[in-house]
Amino acid sequence: MSNRRWPLIAILCCGLLALGWNPASRRDSGPLRWDTINPIIWNPDKGKLGKLNSVQAIQMVQDSFDEWQAVTTSTLAYVEGPLIVDDSGGAVDVTAANYSEVISLDNGQNPIIFDDDREIFDLLGIPSAVVGFGGILRSSPAAGRITKGYAVFQGDWFDNDAGDVGETSEIRFRGMMVHQIGHFNGLGHSSVNHELTAGIDGCPLTTTDQLETMGPFDHDGSLTLHFDDATGASVLYPTAAFITGNSKITGHLIDSSGSGGFDGGNMVLRPVTADCDLLYNNSQATQSGVNPGVDGGAGSYAFSGLTPRTPYTLQVTTISDGGDYPIGGTAPPFVPAEFFNGFDEDFFNPPDDPAVSGPINSPSAGGTFINVDIKINNAGFPGEIASMGEDSLMLGKLDGQTPLDPESLILDDDGFDSLLGFQDTAQMAWVNRFSPAADQFPFELRRIDILFSSATISEGRPIRLLVYLDPGGTGSPANASLVYTEDTTIQMLDAQVFNEYTLSTPVSIVSGDFYVGAFDLLADVDTSNVATIDLDTAGLHSFQQVDGTTPADYLPITDTGVPDSTFMIRGFGARIPSAGTIDLSWGEACNAAIVPGQDFAVYEGSLASLDGVPDHAPIACGTEGVSRFVVEPGPGDSFFLVSPLRATREGSSGTGTGGFDRTPLSSCRAIRADPCP
Numbered sequence: 001m002s003n004r005r006w007p008l009i010a011i012l013c014c015g016l017l018a019l020g021w022n023p024a025s026r027r028d029s030g031p032l033r034w035d036t037i038n039p040i041i042w043n044p045d046k047g048k049l050g051k052l053n054s055v056q057a058i059q060m061v062q063d064s065f066d067e068w069q070a071v072t073t074s075t076l077a078y079v080e081g082p083l084i085v086d087d088s089g090g091a092v093d094v095t096a097a098n099y100s101e102v103i104s105l106d107n108g109q110n111p112i113i114f115d116d117d118r119e120i121f122d123l124l125g126i127p128s129a130v131v132g133f134g135g136i137l138r139s140s141p142a143a144g145r146i147t148k149g150y151a152v153f154q155g156d157w158f159d160n161d162a163g164d165v166g167e168t169s170e171i172r173f174r175g176m177m178v179h180q181i182g183h184f185n186g187l188g189h190s191s192v193n194h195e196l197t198a199g200i201d202g203c204p205l206t207t208t209d210q211l212e213t214m215g216p217f218d219h220d221g222s223l224t225l226h227f228d229d230a231t232g233a234s235v236l237y238p239t240a241a242f243i244t245g246n247s248k249i250t251g252h253l254i255d256s257s258g259s260g261g262f263d264g265g266n267m268v269l270r271p272v273t274a275d276c277d278l279l280y281n282n283s284q285a286t287q288s289g290v291n292p293g294v295d296g297g298a299g300s301y302a303f304s305g306l307t308p309r310t311p312y313t314l315q316v317t318t319i320s321d322g323g324d325y326p327i328g329g330t331a332p333p334f335v336p337a338e339f340f341n342g343f344d345e346d347f348f349n350p351p352d353d354p355a356v357s358g359p360i361n362s363p364s365a366g367g368t369f370i371n372v373d374i375k376i377n378n379a380g381f382p383g384e385i386a387s388m389g390e391d392s393l394m395l396g397k398l399d400g401q402t403p404l405d406p407e408s409l410i411l412d413d414d415g416f417d418s419l420l421g422f423q424d425t426a427q428m429a430w431v432n433r434f435s436p437a438a439d440q441f442p443f444e445l446r447r448i449d450i451l452f453s454s455a456t457i458s459e460g461r462p463i464r465l466l467v468y469l470d471p472g473g474t475g476s477p478a479n480a481s482l483v484y485t486e487d488t489t490i491q492m493l494d495a496q497v498f499n500e501y502t503l504s505t506p507v508s509i510v511s512g513d514f515y516v517g518a519f520d521l522l523a524d525v526d527t528s529n530v531a532t533i534d535l536d537t538a539g540l541h542s543f544q545q546v547d548g549t550t551p552a553d554y555l556p557i558t559d560t561g562v563p564d565s566t567f568m569i570r571g572f573g574a575r576i577p578s579a580g581t582i583d584l585s586w587g588e589a590c591n592a593a594i595v596p597g598q599d600f601a602v603y604e605g606s607l608a609s610l611d612g613v614p615d616h617a618p619i620a621c622g623t624e625g626v627s628r629f630v631v632e633p634g635p636g637d638s639f640f641l642v643s644p645l646r647a648t649r650e651g652s653s654g655t656g657t658g659g660f661d662r663t664p665l666s667s668c669r670a671i672r673a674d675p676c677p
Contacts, residue, residue, distance in 0.1 A: 030292055032139050033186055033236050034076075034146045041081035042110050042149075042184075047093035049114035050155030057153075061112050064177040067225055068185060073234040073242035073305070076185065084111045096123040096455075100419070100527060103137060103150060110184070115154040118165070123455050124419065125495045128165040131157045131173070131218065134180035135535070141558075151180040168218070175213065175222025182214050182229065186236055190214040191266050191319050192228045192285040203276035210280040228284040231305040235291075242305065247362045250293030250302045251372035253316055253335075257599050258347060258647035258669070259622055261299020262376060263289030265316040265335040269303045272311040272359050282307075288316070294370050308367075311359040314340040316374050340374050347375045347647035375647070381674040382598050382644035382651030383589035391587025393642050400579030403444060404630065409434050409571035411541050412534035416495065416568050419454050419529035420557075422546055430531045430544045431466060431517030431554070432569040435473060436509075444573045445507040448516050449498040451568035452490050454529040461490045461530075462521040465501055466549055473512035477543050477554040480515055483507060485549075487521070498570065506573070516571050519549050532568040533557070542567040577630055582640070585628045589644040589651060590676030598644040601668040602629045603653065607637040614662060616641055616653075621668035645669055 034040050042065065049057040058080070065078040083091035086098055087105060094102050094111065096119035102111055115121055121130065134151030156165045158173045168176075193206045194215035208221035213229045234242045249269075255262040270283040286301050293300040306312065318335045342358020344351040354377050363369050386392045411432055422428050436443055448465055467484035468477060484507050491499045507514075520530050531544070542565060543554040557565050577583075589598045600623045605616025622645060623629050629642075641662065644651035650669035653662045 030144065030296075031186060031236060031290075032136065032141070032144055032146050034149075036075045036077065036237050039077040039079040040110070040149075041079055041108075042112050043081045043084050044112050045094050045114040046083050046091050047095075047114050048116050048155070049153060050116065050157070050159035052155070052158070054114075057114055060174060060177060061181075063174065064181045067178045067223070068181055068233060071225065071230045071233050073230070073239050075237045075239055076233055081109065084109060084113070094120070096120050099123065100421070100529060101423075106138070106148070110149045111151075113150065113152040115152055118154040118156045120152060121154050125453050125455075128156075130154075131168065131176045132180045134183040136183075136186065146186055149184040149186075151177075151184050153177060153180070169220075171220055171223055172218050175220070176218050178225070179213055179218070179222055182232075185233060187214055187229070187232045188290070189216050190228050190232070190285055191216075191317075192226065192268060192283050193280055194219075195317075195319070199276075200270075200279060201274075201276075203279055206280050210277075212285075227282050227305075231284050235302075235304050238304075244366045245308075246304065247306045247308045247365060248302060248304045248368040249306065249312075249314075249360060249362060249372050250295075250300070250368060250370050251374070252293070252297070252299040253288035253301065254299060254347075254373055254375045256347060256376040256378050256597070256647055257622065257645060258375070259599070261288065261297055262335070263287075263298055265299075265374075265376075266319050267301050267303075267374075268315045268317060269306075270313050270315075271307070272313060294368065306362040308362055308365040310362050312362060313357040314360055314372065314374065315357070316376070335376065338374060338377055340372060345373070345375055347378045348381070348649075349377055352377060378595070378646045379597075380591065380595040380646070381649050381672055382646040383591035383595065383674045383676045384644065384652035384654060385586050385589060385642050387654050393584065393586045393640065395640065396583045396585075398577050398579065398581045398583050398630070400581075401576065403574035403576045405628075406446075406572065406574050407440075407443075409436075409573070411566045412568050412570070415534065416451055416453060416532040417535040418533045418565075420531040420533055420544070421454075421456065421527050421529035423527045425523040425525065426546045427520045427523050427548075428528075428530055428544060428546060429466065429517065429519040429549050429554075430542070430567050430569070431468065431477065431515040432567050432571075433475070433477070433513050433515050433541050433543065434571055435475075435513045438511075440575055441510050442576050442578075443509045444576055445509060445514070445516065445571055446503055446574070447572035448501045448503065448518075449570040449572060450501070450518055451495075451498050451532045452493050452530070453495040453532055454493065456527060456529045457490065457493070459490055459493055463488060463490060463530075464519040464521055464549075465503070466515070466517050466519055467503075467507050468515040468551055469507075469509060469512070470514065471510070471512040475513065475540070477515055478552040480513070480551045482549060482551065498568070500572075508576075514571075515543070517567065517569050534566045534568055542569075578632075580633075582631050582633050583628070584631065584640055584642070586642050587627065591674045595646065595674065597625060598646055598651075599623065599625050600627065600629075601643050601645050601650060602631070603641040603643070603664055604631070604634065604638050605641070605665075607639055610639070610656075614656070615665050616662070617665045618668050621645070643671075643673075649673075 044058045086092045094113045132153040138148035157168045190212045192212045212226040253262045253265045265288045268285045288299045293302045338354035339357035346352040465486040468480035470480035542557040545553040602620040603616040609615040641653040643653040649672045652673035
C-alpha cells in the first residue's frame with residue numbers, strides 16, 4: 001500500500017456514542033460491555049442497500065462481524081438472528097416511517113439497518129457526508145452491561161450514482177461497516193496514527209494499512225483492524241491468555257496547575273524500536289479519563305496488551321481534527337504535546353523537557369506498573385499581584401440584590417444525537433434536573449434554552465415552559481413543586497442553535513434541586529419527536545412524562561431505554577450573594593504575558609495579627625483562573641491577600657512593613673515566585 005496522502009476525505013463521521021481505543025459508553029466504575037457468555041445476536045434489515053440486494057447486504061454485515069470475531073485475544077462472538085421486526089412482530093424494511101418505532105422496541109433485537117435512500121439520515125438531520133452510524137441503545141449501568149446495540153448504513157454512497165452525495169469504493173464501504181460494528185461492540189473513536197503528517201524517528205509516513213479502523217475517517221485500510229482496534233476489543237472482552245500473557249501500565253495525566261487529573265488528553269503509547277513497521281503497528285492510544293486506571297479518578301488511563309519486559313514511550317497529544325471525542329460533555333481540550341520523561345517528569349522545564357522521552361519498561365507477564373503520571377508542563381514559575389494601581393486587589397461589599405456574572409447551566413456536550421417523542425395523541429413533558437452546590441445559592445433563573453431538530457414537528461408549535469423546585473434536593477421530581485409556567489412556541493428547528501426563552505419573571509432558587517423543561521401542547525395523531533437527546537452524558541438528570549405536568553408522574557429518561565443520556569435543555573441565570581458579602585477582584589500576575597494561565601490562591605487573616613505575626617491562611621487554593629472571588633467574611637476585622645498559583649509552586653503575596661515577605665500561616669503550594677521586575 002502506498003503512503004497516505006493528507007488529508008483523507010472525511011466521509012465517515014462517527015458512532016454517535018464515540019468518545020480511543022476508548023470505550024463508547026461508560027459508567028463511573030468503567031466501560032459498558034456486552035455479556036459474551038453466549039454469542040451476541042444481531043438482526044438484519046429486510047431491505048436493500050444501494051447496489052446490494054438484501055442477501056448481499058447481510059453477507060457484507062456478516063463479513064464485518066467476522067473481522068472482530070477473528071481477534072484471538074477477545075471473547076467476542078456473534079450469530080445472525082431473525083430479520084428486524086416491528087411492533088406487530090412482522091419482518092420489516094426499516095424506513096424513516098418506522099425507524100423510531102424499531103429502535104425503541106425492547107424486544108431483544110439488535111437492529112442492523114439499511115437506509116437505502118438515506119431518508120432515515122435526513123429524518124435525523126445527519127449530514128450527507130456520513131456513511132453510517134452505530135452504537136449502544138440500551139444498557140444496564142448497574143451491571144455494566146450493554147443490552148441493545150444498533151448500526152445504520154446508508155446506500156447513497158454505494159449505489160453506482162455519484163450524482164447524489166458521491167460514491168465510495170467497496171473496500172471503504174466495507175471498512176465503514178467494520179468501523180460501525182466497533183461502535184456496536186462498545187468501542188469509541190481512536191487517534192493513534194491518523195493525525196500524523198510526518199514520519200516518526202526517521203520513518204516514512206504511515207501507510208493506510210497502518211491507520212486505526214476506529215479513527216474518525218474512512219480510508220482504504222479501514223477494513224483491516226489495527227493493533228489498537230484489536231486491543232480495545234480485548235480489553236473489553238479479554239481471553240485469559242490476553243490477561244496473563246501481556247502486561248499493563250496505568251497512571252494519570254495531571255493538570256498543569258497540579259490541582260488534579262486532566263480529562264481529554266490523547267495518550268499515545270509506542271514501542272521503542274528501530275523497526276518502522278513495529279513503531280506504527282504496535283502502537284495504541286486512549287484518552288485520559290475514559291479508560292480508568294487502577295484507582296480511576298480524573299485524568300486516569302490504562303494501557304493493556306503490552307509485550308512484557310519491553311520499553312515504550314508515552315506521549316500526550318491534542319486531537320485536532322474530525323470525529324467526536326467528548327469527555328464529561330466537553331469538547332477536546334488543547335494539550336501541548338509532551339512525553340513522559342522518567343525521573344525528570346515535572347511541571348517545569350528544567351528538569352522536564354517535553355520533547356524528551358524517558359522510556360517505560362513494561363512489567364513481566366500479568367503484571368501492572370502503576371502511577372506512570374504525565375505532568376502537563378507550565379510555562380514558568382508564578383509571579384505576584386500588583387500592590388498598587390488598577391491591577392491591585394480591590395474589595396467591595398455586595399448589597400444582596402446585585403447579581404454576579406451570568407452563568408450557563410449545561411449538562412449536554414453541545415451536540416444532539418437522537419430524538420424522543422410519543423405516539424398518537426400523547427403529549428410529552430421533558431425536563432432536566434440541575435443541582436447547584438451550596439455556594440451557588442441564591443440563584444436567579446432568567447432563561448431556558450431548548451434545542452429542537454425534527455422532521456416530525458414544525459416552527460410555531462405551542463409549548464409550555466416549566467420550572468419545578470425541590471428545596472430538599474432529593475433528586476426526584478416527585479418531591480418538586482411546579483412554580484413557573486409560560487406558554488410560548490418553537491422558534492426554530494436547528495440541529496445546533498438553541499431556542500432561547502427569556503422568562504417574563506425570573507425564578508429565585510435558594511436551595512436544593514430545580515427542574516427546567518417544556519410541555520408539548522399539541523396532541524398530534526402521529527408520532528412527534530419533539531425532544532432532542534445527547535447520548536454521551538452520564539448521570540441521571542433527565543425525566544419525561546406523558547399527558548400532563550404532575551411531578552409524581554415523571555420517569556427517568558433511562559426508562560425509555562436510552563442510558564447515559566440528557567435532554568438538550570439548558571438554564572441561564574446568575575447568583576445573587578447576600579448583603580455584606582465581600583467581592584474581591586484583582587489584575588493579572590506581574591509575569592502573565594510570559595507565564596499565561598496562572599490560577600490564584602485567596603488568603604484571609606485577622607487585622608489584629610498584623611501587630612505581630614500575620615495569621616493569614618488560604619480560604620481558596622484556586623479560583624479556576626478567574627480574577628474574582630466572593631466570600632462571606634469571618635467574625636471580626638479581616639484582611640485579604642491573593643497570590644498566583646502554578647502546579648506545585650505558589651507566587652508571592654507581597655511584602656509588609658520593612659519590605660519583608662508576607663509569610664502565611666500555611667500555603668496552598670511551596671512558595672517559589674518569579675522575581676518580576
